[in-house]
Amino acid sequence: MAQSVEKFLSLKNRLEKVYRHLSKGARRQGISCYRIYDHDLPEAPFIVEVYEDKLYVSEYKRRHNLGDEEHEEWLAECLRIMSEVTGIAPQNIYTKLRQRKEGRGGQYQKVAEDKNEFVVSEGGLKFIVNLSDYLDTGLFLDHRITRQMVREQSSGKRVLNLFCYTGSFSVYAAAGGASEVVSVDLSKTYLAWVEKNMALNFPGEKKHKVIHADVLQYLKELPAGSFDLIVMDPPTFSNSKRMEDILDIQRDHVSLVNDCLKALTQNGLLYFSTNYTKFILEKDKIHSSQIKDITRQTTPFDFAGKLKRQCFQITK
Template sequence: MARTPRTRRPSGPVVRKGTIRLHHDVARRIRAGHPWVFREAIGRTPKGRPGDPVDLVDWDGEFVGRGIADGDGPIAVRVVTRSRDERIGPDLFARRVQAAVDLRRRCFDFARVDALRLVNDDSDDLPGMVVERYGDYLVAYLFSEAALRWREPVYDALERELAPRGIYEQRRFRSLGGEAPRGPSELVRGAAAPVEVTVRENDLRFVVDVTAPLSTGLFPDLRLGREAVARWARGRRVLNLFSYTGAISVYAQHGGATEVVAVDVSAKAHARARRNFEVNGFDPEAPEHIAGDVFKVLARMADRGRQFDLVVLDPPAFGTGGKGRPFSAVRDYAELVTAALAVLAPGGVLVAASATRKLLPSDFETALGQGAHAAGRPLRIVERQDLPADFPRRPAFPEANYLKFAVALA
């Protein structure tokens, strides 16, 4: 009598049509609120097209969530819902947009703040998509081909909720080989924006460019940090390093600084900063704008004995420094702190920020301590700031907690 062959139990996650079976540790993480299933966790690419619905089950076959298949980046599936009864389709995405906009309406007076994040990616259950409002215009950032698949119902809902004059789109797809080069934003709905769009933030105004490939010129995520600078600036000489388009400089002036000096490698950014001073009724020539490598400028200032009462550090993740030295926030933050403390007056205030995701909060504060030790100037942190309410995050999603901001006394 022939023996019946024994059926072997699969040794890894099984990908069936429309379903992915997860190891227990991955399933626990998704149930806790993390929105990503990494490709390395399943060892293969989900079948079908980017944006196709995918059911997630644990090793025992119990439902975990439902998401959309991503392209060829490090994330294989982005979770959309953890309810078995919710089906992925245009109506679900429209409801998510309505809920996201309602949250911002509860948190903000749009008459006072009209530069803010309306959709915060996976934290608003709209995976791979960020939408920011700048006055009468919206800018949508798409981070995956899956988001591209579902963008139209999202744009339809945004038009119903807000009636913007125009919607711009920027694609920032990330493949396993890295992020694609960024081009200018493309108008996808409505009328073209003027070269300058003026937006409101509290009692101040700022000029932005909604077509710019890298940034509009104003970062909504640093709003609480700017407000903190205004509180600490009164009666102080302020040095704003990596000043970009001068939003922090404007807040310092508004807060009552006796002197504002801004340093950035880009002369074009300084021109925008002067414009931001002008639209707020300040003398655009009142602040001193220095175009140059921050480390070289700080060395010259220290050699000349120049001092400030408040120094702001908000470096980019990476920088070429023009003809100066290359900069990496992860590698060089401690050295930057040491250089800044050389021009900070006794009893002065150091404001340090970083939006670099690779620089973890613990490493950020370690860098502050190391830089202070090297300078012989111990620091005491007296205030921290976080992302504002238009950047909601899930507790089990640490990747969304990227902003570090500390006010320290030297």
């Protein structure tokens, strides 16, 4: 038990240190949703995020050599420590067990039916998050800065959001004064979520539309010069039965990016992001002379040193 006590003490000390530092940065920037812990200690493999007055705790599945009861006791003590450090009540802590795998390929997988939806704010905008029912919460916190960049670039532009998930980029584009916003995804569940997020921020807005489609096929059929700005944050891998083909981002990114560039107007912008940690951009095959790696520039304070994605701004 002495070793266990030591491990709990390590977790408490680590959480106190990072929470003190990160909560101060969040307050200073007026941010209410942020990550405080990401597998900092091998013996405590969690992601821990603050969503205003709630805490999202995602435990990575692993071989821990504990029986079910022992694991429950261990988890309960970890959660008690998190509650004590953050001051967030135990009933406002949402836990989830996740498989360790690359990227956001499983983002459409439902894991529960609790319907724990509530609204949070970011950048003066509102977003519906769900901390219990899906593999992810509905708001990727690592793209906070990228969303703001899109907002600043959207005035008077026709904006396309591909693999749009819950449409946070679409909301930011609309807030930036886009003349048209189109959100494309293969999941009807998430497209409905996009529409709810839009209605929450812009009741009666007519400049936004959702399209239920396989992005790979949709891009092939899109007329040249249809959009001024495109956002594309695809899963690393997808073999959805609803797709005509399998998506492998390393293999397919060149054709995806080039199809986006074809769909853009001259000097149009593509924001392309991937969570594949071994990703290598094949610049020489991409039809653009202006490719900027903006990964560092778009890394928020709560992801410094731990960001597992790359982000590029590509100009036609």
